[in-house]
Amino acid sequence: MRQAHTVEQVRAAEAALMARLPEGTLMQRAAAGLAVAVSNFLGSTYGARVVLLIGSGDNGGDALYAGARLARRGAQVTAVLLSPKAHQPGLAALESAGGRVLTGGQAHPEEPAHADQAADADQEADADGPAHADEPAHANGSAQVGEVERVVAGADVVVDGIVGIGGRPGLRPEALAVVRLVERYGVPVVAVDTPSGVDVDTGETPEPHVRAALTVTFGTHKVCHLVDPAASACGPVHLVDIGLEVPPAEVRSLQAADVRALYPVPHGESDKYSRGVLGLMVGSTQYPGAAVIATSGALAGPVGMVRYVGPDPVAHAVLAVHPEVVVGEGRVQAWAVGSGTSTGSVDLERFHRITQQQDVPVIVDAGAIAALDHDRAGRVVITPHAGELSQLIGVPRDVIEQRRLHYARQVAEDRQLVVLLKGATTIVAAPDGSVLVNPIASPWLATAGSGDVLAGICGSLLAGGLPEFEAAAVAAYLHAAAGTLAASAGPVTAMSVAHALPEATRLLLA
Ligand SMILES: NC(=O)C1=CN([C@@H]2O[C@H](COP(=O)(O)OP(=O)(O)OC[C@H]3O[C@@H](n4cnc5c(N)ncnc54)[C@H](O)[C@@H]3O)[C@@H](O)[C@H]2O)[C@@H](O)CC1
Numbered sequence: 001m002r003q004a005h006t007v008e009q010v011r012a013a014e015a016a017l018m019a020r021l022p023e024g025t026l027m028q029r030a031a032a033g034l035a036v037a038v039s040n041f042l043g044s045t046y047g048a049r050v051v052l053l054i055g056s057g058d059n060g061g062d063a064l065y066a067g068a069r070l071a072r073r074g075a076q077v078t079a080v081l082l083s084p085k086a087h088q089p090g091l092a093a094l095e096s097a098g099g100r101v102l103t104g105g106q107a108h109p110e111e112p113a114h115a116d117q118a119a120d121a122d123q124e125a126d127a128d129g130p131a132h133a134d135e136p137a138h139a140n141g142s143a144q145v146g147e148v149e150r151v152v153a154g155a156d157v158v159v160d161g162i163v164g165i166g167g168r169p170g171l172r173p174e175a176l177a178v179v180r181l182v183e184r185y186g187v188p189v190v191a192v193d194t195p196s197g198v199d200v201d202t203g204e205t206p207e208p209h210v211r212a213a214l215t216v217t218f219g220t221h222k223v224c225h226l227v228d229p230a231a232s233a234c235g236p237v238h239l240v241d242i243g244l245e246v247p248p249a250e251v252r253s254l255q256a257a258d259v260r261a262l263y264p265v266p267h268g269e270s271d272k273y274s275r276g277v278l279g280l281m282v283g284s285t286q287y288p289g290a291a292v293i294a295t296s297g298a299l300a301g302p303v304g305m306v307r308y309v310g311p312d313p314v315a316h317a318v319l320a321v322h323p324e325v326v327v328g329e330g331r332v333q334a335w336a337v338g339s340g341t342s343t344g345s346v347d348l349e350r351f352h353r354i355t356q357q358q359d360v361p362v363i364v365d366a367g368a369i370a371a372l373d374h375d376r377a378g379r380v381v382i383t384p385h386a387g388e389l390s391q392l393i394g395v396p397r398d399v400i401e402q403r404r405l406h407y408a409r410q411v412a413e414d415r416q417l418v419v420l421l422k423g424a425t426t427i428v429a430a431p432d433g434s435v436l437v438n439p440i441a442s443p444w445l446a447t448a449g450s451g452d453v454l455a456g457i458c459g460s461l462l463a464g465g466l467p468e469f470e471a472a473a474v475a476a477y478l479h480a481a482a483g484t485l486a487a488s489a490g491p492v493t494a495m496s497v498a499h500a501l502p503e504a505t506r507l508l509l510a
């Protein structure tokens with residue numbers, strides 16, 4: 001299980017560990033891991049041109065010490081100071097290893113992006129004065145702007161040590177100016193702990209931020225590493241063990257071993273009923289294919305039998321492809337409803353009867369999501385994309401896209417159901433605040449009918465006995481794994497994703 005902790009949890013764990021270790025030990029561990037990761041990223045360290053972007057705190061300290069290690073291994077390291085204050089021992093270490101130091105940023109500190117950051121900058125300047133004010137090479141910032149651009153333009157890698165877990169969203173103007181230069185010259189960025197400017201605890205990116213090719217983090221993952229849109233700004237995330245002991249996290253991500261442990265594998269005594277029967281009320285005369293696709297997804301899961309209920313022409317289409325399906329209502333262990341329907345084409349009478357059965361879990365997709373009674377308590381998973389969630393709660397889609405974790409959690413808690421919010425990273429939120437994020441979706445999965453496969457496999461896992469939260473998360477995982485497998489052969493269709501599910505499952509369970 002991958003765990004993503006909050007800043008508060010990380011700070012508490014760090015404080016407990018630091019109390020037992022000599023001062024500076026954790027930063028040295030972090031810097032050593034960072035230097036190795038940057039080295040590996042570069043391929044060859046000797047002669048490599050490394051630019052460090054340095055903010056006022058320990059995040060910059062990590063970058064400076066790592067820079068010193070790289071300089072000792074032959075890299076040409078230049079630190080660009082973006083704050084009047086910088087980690088002094090780190091700076092000294094870099095300089096004694098032969099690194100250069102420049103003062104960066106075109107914007108003047110009197111033009112802050114946020115009033116509170118301006119206050120912060122002033123306080124820092126008041127408290128500590130400009131770093132190395134006695135040395136002209138560090139003090140005369142504006143004279144060095146051209147040099148900063150030259151160094152950035154020629155860099156092999158930029159190490160983002162502007163802010164880490166102490167940062168607020170956004171970049172100050174002087175940092176933003178250099179980050180824009182880095183983007184203009186297309187230099188890859190290795191972010192220290194977090195890409196600076198993202199909201200670490202929510203994964204939101206309301207302000208400009210760094211986009212990294214690799215993020216090197218310490219002790220544990222942070223929420224921004226798993227939750228979009230920030231997760232997409234991290235690149236791959238490399239975790240350096242610094243010995244932190246962390247409590248259980250609320251935001252987590254299933255790994256292959258977790259999915260393997262959860263998957264309801266049939267045993268010797270199983271028959272089609274004990275493996276679970278899934279009722280599918282999906283598809284419509286407008287979208288009959290959705291019923292065929294959802295059935296394919298369901299049959300590729302652990303379920304022993306599928307019952308289909310819906311319009312006759314759709315039932316015939318399902319039977320033509322899946323003769324093993326039984327048409328008509330009967331006893332089931334779970335329902336999947338709504339895929340391939342618009343709000344107007346849902347059989348509301350049957351839908352409400354189904355969702356009133358408190359003991360049978362239901363996955364509610366597409367057009368049926370809006371038809372869900374607000375006060376229906378019970379075992380429900382809804383599987384909206386941001387647009388469908390927007391319709392349900394009346395919040396604009398782009399606002400939901402920006403605050404995916406927040407809205408998934410809020411709806412799960414308000415309505416006491418499990419929310420599977422689809423997207424490049426899928427968020428599964430439980431009413432108690434627990435979240436499982438699935439970060440490995442292939443962009444190929446953004447194809448018509450893909451959601452129908454997901455509903456089918458999710459229903460199948462529910463009928464197979466997994467609780468709603470786990471069923472939704474395992475479904476998202478397998479769906480993404482099948483999508484990746486199918487896409488290895490090129491563009492995918494929803495049916496090819498469904499057809500790849502048994503192989504993806506076999507590989508996982510092997
Ligand atoms: N505490 C520890 O034991 C360890 C911390 N480590 C590093 O220390 C980092 C945390 O260091 P700090 O607590 O000093 O905080 P940061 O270095 O993340 O931030 C420093 C300061 O930047 C200012 N700031 C806030 N938002 C800003 C913004 N948007 N733009 C510019 N400046 C902004 C604030 O004054 C803040 O205190 C971690 O992310 C990690 O890199 C590692 O060395 C591992 C050990």
Ligand SMILES: [K+]
Pocket residue numbers: 059160161162163164191192193194195196
């Ligand atoms: K950073």
